[in-house]
Amino acid sequence: MKSVVITIKDFKYTVPGSVAPGAKVTVKNDDAQNHTITSAPKGAFEVTANGGGGSTTFTAPTKPGSYKFICTFHADMGGTLVVK
Ligand SMILES: [Cu+2]
Numbered sequence: 001m002k003s004v005v006i007t008i009k010d011f012k013y014t015v016p017g018s019v020a021p022g023a024k025v026t027v028k029n030d031d032a033q034n035h036t037i038t039s040a041p042k043g044a045f046e047v048t049a050n051g052g053g054g055s056t057t058f059t060a061p062t063k064p065g066s067y068k069f070i071c072t073f074h075a076d077m078g079g080t081l082v083v084k
Helices: none
Strands: 004-009 012-014 024-029 035-039 046-049 055-059 065-070 078-083
Touching: 024 046, 046 055
Parallel strands: 004 024
Antiparallel strands: 004 012, 024 055, 035 046, 035 065, 065 078
């Protein structure tokens, strides 16, 4: 299964156009601050990527769809993960 990467820099998410159902998603945080990727509504996925180049992974949902997500630390951060 192809791995995909979400990069966080300058409080912005760079997200692949889409990911396969159940894909392993790597989150790389190039900011100094910690950020999360938290599905909104909660429950589909949630990870924290530590600042200073930290990375983590999560498993994309197996059900196709558009999943909005936020950073729980920074209210103005958000993005969408498209699973198809
Ligand atoms: Cu954040």
